[in-house]
Amino acid sequence: MPRSSVLAPPPPVGDLLRRYRDAGDPLSCEPVAQGLLNRGYRLVTTRGDYFLKHHLDGDRDTIRRQHRATRHLQAFGVPVAPPVEDAHGRTVTVIGGRCYALHPWIDGRHRDGAQLTTVESRRLGALLGLVHTCLDRVMPDRVLEDADLRRHDCADPADTFALIDELLTLARGQRHRDAFDVLAEHRLVERRALLERHAHRRPPPVTEPATGWVHGDFHPLNLLYRGAEPAAIVDWDRLAVQPRAEEVVRAAAIFFVRPDGELELAKVRAYAAAYRRAAGAGAQELAAAVHRVWWERLNDFWILRWRYQRHDRRADPQFPAASALAVWWTKEYEAVCEAFAG
Numbered sequence: 001m002p003r004s005s006v007l008a009p010p011p012p013v014g015d016l017l018r019r020y021r022d023a024g025d026p027l028s029c030e031p032v033a034q035g036l037l038n039r040g041y042r043l044v045t046t047r048g049d050y051f052l053k054h055h056l057d058g059d060r061d062t063i064r065r066q067h068r069a070t071r072h073l074q075a076f077g078v079p080v081a082p083p084v085e086d087a088h089g090r091t092v093t094v095i096g097g098r099c100y101a102l103h104p105w106i107d108g109r110h111r112d113g114a115q116l117t118t119v120e121s122r123r124l125g126a127l128l129g130l131v132h133t134c135l136d137r138v139m140p141d142r143v144l145e146d147a148d149l150r151r152h153d154c155a156d157p158a159d160t161f162a163l164i165d166e167l168l169t170l171a172r173g174q175r176h177r178d179a180f181d182v183l184a185e186h187r188l189v190e191r192r193a194l195l196e197r198h199a200h201r202r203p204p205p206v207t208e209p210a211t212g213w214v215h216g217d218f219h220p221l222n223l224l225y226r227g228a229e230p231a232a233i234v235d236w237d238r239l240a241v242q243p244r245a246e247e248v249v250r251a252a253a254i255f256f257v258r259p260d261g262e263l264e265l266a267k268v269r270a271y272a273a274a275y276r277r278a279a280g281a282g283a284q285e286l287a288a289a290v291h292r293v294w295w296e297r298l299n300d301f302w303i304l305r306w307r308y309q310r311h312d313r314r315a316d317p318q319f320p321a322a323s324a325l326a327v328w329w330t331k332e333y334e335a336v337c338e339a340f341a342g
Contacts, residue, residue: 010029010041011029011041011052011054011095011098011100012095012096013026013029013043013052014026015095016052016093016095016100016102017045019086019087019088019093020084020086020087020102021086021087022047023045023047023050023084023102024045024046024047024048025045025046026043026044026045027044027045027046028042028043028044029041029042029043029044029052030042032051038053038054038055038056038235038237039053039054039056040052040053040054041053041054042105043102043105048104048105049104049105050084050102050103050104050105051081051102051103051104051105051106052100052101052102052103053100053101053102053103054098054099054100055092055099055100055101055237057237058097058098058099060092060094060099063091063092063099063101064091064092065139065239066236066237066239067082067083067091067092067101068138069135069138069139069213069236069239070082070083070236072134072137072138073131073134073135073138076130076134076137076138077130078127078130078131078134078233079127079230079231079232079233080232080233080234080236081103081104081106081232081234082103083101083102083103084102084103084104086102106224106231106232106234107226107231108224108225108226108231108232109224109225109226110220110221110223110224110225111220111223111225112220112255113220113252113255113256113257113264113267114258114264116255116267118266118267118270119270120228121255121256121267121268121270121271121274122270122271122273122274123230123274124230124255124271124274125248125270125271125272125273125274125275125278126274126275126277126278127230127233128215128218128247128248128251128275128278128279129274129275129276129277129278129279129281130278131214131215131218131233132212132213132214132244132247132279133278133279133280135212135213135214136212136213139213139239153205154202154203154204154205154292154295154296155202155295155296155298155299155300156202157195157199157202157299160195160298160299160301161192161195163301163305164188164191164192164301167184167188167301167304167305167308168185168188168189170308170309171184171185171188171304171308172185180307180316180319183319183320183323184304184307184308184319187319187323187327188301188304190327191298191301191323191326191327194298194326194327194330195298195299198298198330201291201295202295203288203291203292203295210243210244210245210281210285211241211242211243211244212241212242212244213239213240213241214239214240214241214242214244214247215233215236215238215239215247216236216237216238216239216240216242216247217235217237217238218233218247218250218251219251219254219255220254220255221235222234222235243289243292244279244281245281245285245286245288245289246289246292246293248272248275248281248286248289248340249286249289249290249293249340250293252268252271252272252340253293253297253325255271256268256271257321257322257325258321259320259321260321260324260328261320261321261322261323261324261325261326261327261328262324262325262328262332263325263328263329263336263339265335265336265339268336268339268340269338269339269340269342272286272339272340272341272342273342276342283341283342284341286340286341286342287337287340287341289340290336290337290340290341291337294329294330294333294336297322297325297326297329298326298330300326302315303315303316303318303319303322303323304319
């Protein structure tokens with residue numbers, strides 16, 4: 001699990017551990033991850049090592065739903081790390097109005113697509129297919145979320161043009177411009193030209209594509225490997241009902257993107273074929289998802305919004321590859337579709 005460069009105030013581990021029968025006494029508690037959705041700590045006790053998660057949103061019902069999902073998934077053989085129950089069988093501990101959960105510590109490492117062989121890429125697709133099919137079995141209550149999904153429109157290029165103008169003004173107006181600002185300006189101008197050329201390809205509103213419960217944030221930092229085998233899928237904070245195939249495409253665009261912005265299509269092809277077999281997904285479903293996610297990438301500037309609007313540069317290292325991917329994907333659209341849909 002990644003170590004954070006930002007230290008958060010330590011949680012009340014003594015009070016928390018007293019609520020568990022066999023967790024032991026605290027020896028150390030070190031921050032290991034920090035994000036917008038939670039904070040994480042490696043908690044070492046006299047009985048072993050744990051991952052202590054501080055849920056910043058504090059929505060107890062949502063957290064419990066995530067916990068139930070991982071417990072059920074484990075029973076189906078999905079590699080997860082369900083929370084530890086306290087002395088009263090609860091998995092969410094509230095202290096001082098803050099929500100915590102205790103998980104077993106999983107020794108493992110993260111692996112991106114460049115570190116995966118073609119065979120391992122195939123296993124990755126099969127694993128995501130297993131996640132989706134098992135979630136459909138253990139999470140049946142999705143009616144309200146499906147209704148929200150049906151009202152979703154794809155990005156409007158008119159809104160994107162306005163955002164590009166705003167971000168260009170900010171990038172050009174930096175007092176001490178650096179290489180990032182120069183690249184940002186280049187990519188913004190380039191993207192505006194691409195959108196002008198392809199605005200007519202805007203996908204129609206989402207109208208009940210194949211949907212189901214998905215992890216919601218399936219990428220290399222949320223998958224731990226032990227050797228060549230996945231040890232645990234972690235961070236289920238974005239568990240939700242969404243078009244399943246879109247998660248397949250988004251995950252591949254993170255796992256298999258090269259530094260120059262190209263996708264490793266041979267690995268994508270193996271990954272997607274294994275997913276289709278495991279989930280029973282059709283080629284048309286994957287092709288439609290490729291189109292929607294491609295359009296999403298053309299209109300997406302979240303990294304630049306973080307830098308210029310929120311003054312948060314944590315995502316800056318992702319920008320060169322992510323911004324190049326949108327351009328390359330547009331050029332190689334048919335090849336990308338073929339890799340996913342076969």
